[in-house]
Amino acid sequence: MVGMRDVAKAAGVSLSTVSLVVNNTGYVSADMRAKVESAMRQLNYIPNELARNLYRNRTNTIGVIIPTIAHPFFSTLTAHLQREFAARDLKTLLCSTADADKGEGEYVDMLQRHMMDGIIMAAHTEHPADYWTSIHRPIVAFDRTLGEGVPVVRSDHEQGGRLIARQLIDSGARHVVLVGGPRSQFAAATTFPTIRYHLTVERLLADAGIACDYVEAGAVADIAAHEATACAIFERYPDVDAIVGSDVVASVALQEASRRGIEVPADLQVIAYDGTLMAETAGKRLTAIRQDFPAIAAALAARMDSQIAADGGPASPAKNDSASDVDTQPTPEEVIPVTLIPGETTR
Structure with missing residues (x-):
């Protein structure tokens, strides 16, 4: 050799x-x-x-922790992330917490043992904030707050909520049903930024005198539960005239409406939230709030670059084993705008 x-x-x-x-x-x-x-x-x-x-002292590998690769949002996000990291000569190690016995813990252990250079955390965690802030290795959070000093990249969900509410108000909606995760998440509004679009829609519709119900569909990784919930809406709320949910929920709701002979958008409006390829392949092109996946991935990769540099990577002097400076700073948050993409399912 x-x-x-x-x-x-x-x-x-x-x-x-x-x-x-x-x-x-x-x-x-x-x-x-x-x-x-x-x-x-x-x-x-x-x-x-x-x-x-x-x-x-590098592995050139970044761990990406998501709830499940089966969900179109997370499969789209990871595809864009992998492109961003590949452009930086970095490899991507994917962890789907719903499909791994040890979940995030195994990957955090690998990070602490320097078996990877950093983690993008894009899944729900049961760990408290001090768990994440005590790791002192490069971590960037997506659409969740892990603790002070851990950088966050998220979509502008308040903007998404405003765009949805304006569309529904202007089109004369009377009874809107929102479908999302467990309502218990709403108690910690800063932990799950995604709930902000639900809260914004509820507030603006209430101000406009429009009925609005929220239906829990379980954890994001339980796709079957979200599909079943979308179908059950029609029995539970026979007067519903607008449904808002993820691309999965919106697609199933559209198909169920067709099966029941309900005209979309004349009798029922459907708005998807995410804007993945699924929103364009549901039978009719769904009106959707599109999250900017390329911009999200670029922002996450850039934040990871900065974290690795601060951790003693090639772009910065090495630090000692104590907490890094970034751990003591206020949590930097980067907010990515969303866009309303008109489709064939709203008036």
């Missing part, structure tokens, strides 16, 4: 020079670099990635 000593001998340079070129650390003249790279090609030398990572 060809090693760095063989490359050094073939190039006529020192072993340390080859190491600097291979690990891309320190200054090497253009002439020396060319000699080393030429020798590497001639000898078909492939650097040992594990050894390089140990040398740099």
Whole structure:
């Protein structure tokens, strides 16, 4: 097996020079670099990635924790995240908490043992804030607040709520049903930013004198429960004339309305929240609040870059083993605008 000593001998340079070129650390003249790279090609030398990572104290791997890959929102998000990280020469390690026995705990343990460089946390967690802030490794939260100092990227759900309410008010809706997760989440409004669109819709519809009911559909990973809830709305609320929910809920509601002979949008309006491909393949093109997946992924990747640098990555000086400076700062939050995409399911 060809090693760095063989490359050094073939190039006529020192072993340390080859190491600097291979690990891309320190200054090497253009002439020396060319000699080393030429020798590497001639000898078909492939650097040992594990050894390089140990040398740099990096794995070039980012863990992405989501509830389930089966949900169209999270499959879309992870696809965009993987593209962003690949553009940065980073690998993505995916954890679906609904499909893993140990859930997030195993991945946090890997992070603490330096088996990955950082975690994007996009799933519900039972751990308190001090659990996340005590880890002192690169973590970026998506659409949830994990504790002071953990950066957050989220969509502008208040804006989404305003856009939905305006559409329903202007189109003459009389009885709106919102479908979402457990109402118990609403007790901690800052923990789950996604609930803000529900709260905004409820408030604005109440101000306009429009009836609005909220139906719990279970955890986001329980897709079957969301589908069943969408179908049950028609029995529970026979006078419903507008349904708002995730792309999954909206798609099933549209299909159930068709089965019952209910005209959409004349008799029933349906608005999806997420705007994945599913919103365009439900039979009719759903009116949808589209979350900006490319912008979300870019913001998460940029925040992760900053966290890794602050953790002693190549872009910044190494820190000591105590809490990093970012842990003591107010939680920075980046809010990504959403867009109402008119479809064929609203008036």
